[in-house]
Amino acid sequence: MDARTILVVEDESILREIIKDYFQNEGYEVLEAADGEQALQRMGSGNADLIILDIMLPKLDGWSVCRRIRKSSDVPIIMLTARVDEDDTLLGFELGADDYVTKPYSPAVLLARAKRLLDSRSRRSNSSESGDTLTRHGIRIHFPSRTVENDGAAVSLTHTEFEILSCLMRNQGIVVTREQMINEIWGYEYAGDDRTINTHIRNLRIKLGDKAKLITTIVRTGYRFENHL
Incomplete structure (x- = not known):
């Protein structure tokens, strides 16, 4: 099976690099975006299997990116948030997010949740x-x-x-x-x-x-x- 591709949308370069390294070490291909506009440009190629999307982004926030992606794609989306307000999380789900991880988080937890979404998608597709x-x-x-x-x-x-x-x-x-x-x-x-x-x-x-x-x-x-x- 070809390596699955993860799009990491995170404006903090250090965090983005940590996520990238962690997923690459597990055999995933990783695309990067530092702001909302770059995220939509990366999605234009249509080859991301899952998106890790920070909410607080320059140029276009995560809410807006999620809303636009959902107009044309059902790709699984995990939102990253530093907010603890449950209403913010519910807004993400209403816009079409599939999961969320609250900062600070363990890369292992993020990887486990990404694998779960990808595996369930593959299992249903092959059923x-x-x-x-x-x-x-x-x-x-x-x-x-x-x-x-x-x-x-x-x-x-x-x-x-x-x-x-x-x-x-x-x-x-x-x-x-x-x-x-x-x-x-x-x-x-x-x-x-x-x-x-x-x-x-x-x-x-x-x-x-x-x-x-x-x-x-x-x-x-x-x-x-x-x-x-």
Whole structure:
């Protein structure tokens, strides 16, 4: 398999170099950007498999970069933030980020989270369920291409929204707890609160339109993908 490519967007050169060295030592190709505008230029080539994106950037902040990338790509995004306000984290998720790491952080933790996102993406792409597709109530997931259609119309989902929908549809009629969802999608001890999952679910429901009612909230437990509309 060709080496996966990580785009590191960080204005502090020392931190950027540390991340670069750490990922290169693990066999990854690394692209660099020192500000938001450079990040969008690097993404123009379309060859990044995952983006590590600092929020506080010159020229164009991480929020704006994330928003623009999500208009055309579902590439996994990990946001780096020195802020501890949970509302800032939720804003990142609302804009389409898949994970976040708070500064100061361990490069090992950042690497583990990046690997988790990339591995889950690869696992779903290589899976074979009912001929590589899963269809429920007109919602069709095609795992190799990681695409979703709703009654034939394409639905653009982020990496995490795709993972959540896949998890719920595979367990149709069964309550999936938040803990089960976190373990399957993130795979590490969760540092946030329930609002993070709720934000992803809310975004997913908006994108599903009339089919949003298929995802039922089970109070204080989790979610269920219903058997009937």
